[in-house]
Amino acid sequence: MKLIVGIILYCLFPYVRGKQSTQQKKLESLKSLIFNNAKATVTLNSTDLKQLLSLSTPTLGKANTAYSGRKIGFYVTLKSDMNYGKLQTVKFDNIFVNDENDSTCVFTCPAAGTYMFVVDVLLNKHTQLSLRLNKTSVARLYRDSSYSPHVQVSKTILLKLKQGDHVNVVSEYNNVFINGYLYSGFTGTFLY
Structure with a gap:
């Protein structure tokens, strides 16, 4: 304390x-x-x-000029349970916050800087997802089939992005089942 x-x-x-x-x-x-x-x-x-x-920050408190005070962030979830094929982008279709982003599938970076992303999914069978930056995996979420029927899997990472970079969640296996109804979501926000 x-x-x-x-x-x-x-x-x-x-x-x-x-x-x-x-x-x-x-x-x-x-x-x-x-x-x-x-x-x-x-x-x-x-x-x-x-x-x-x-x-x-390297600028010791000075504002990021590319940021210019804009609000950059999103929080989206799945409305319902969904099945995805191999290398298919997960489409989060329930939008809570979507500042500076036109899509619920792929985040397109509007300003260079450091961002935090969180992927949180409820899975009920052997599954692997990846968080991708420009089609390259930068983090993976894995659920082994030996666990109980439903497992909540989460990953939080920081990424340095350039303007125009793309970040999305992709299924790594065929027939990937992801629970919806607010159990699975994708969040991103500009930090500095």
Whole structure:
């Protein structure tokens, strides 16, 4: 708890030590605080996380000019159970958020930067999916048939993207069955 309070105070109050520090000094102190308490659980709210990310960018808190304050993110799910063939793109057809993206099948990067993607699927048989960047697998989700009938499988990754890059989820096997009804989804968001 002391660690959490320390991080929050440090991020929100630049005058804690009596004078305003440079961004680099703040980042080094924050890194030290985290590394020295590596076995502790650190909880950051969204404001703290944004502050940490702004401190850790190579521009030391300067805005990404390609980003220009645009909102980039999406969260889509499957409306119903679906079957897919080998190398078929999974079409998430239930849109909750879709900022800066025209399709629910393939995310097209509108601005260069670092993005976080999450694939979360409910599977009921031997299955393999992949998250692809420009038709190249960058992460895989696998479900072995020896487990219980339904298994929730999830993968979270960070990717450095260039404008125009494509990211999508693809079935690696024939006859891949994915449960819908909000059990399976695909999320992506611009970080910095």
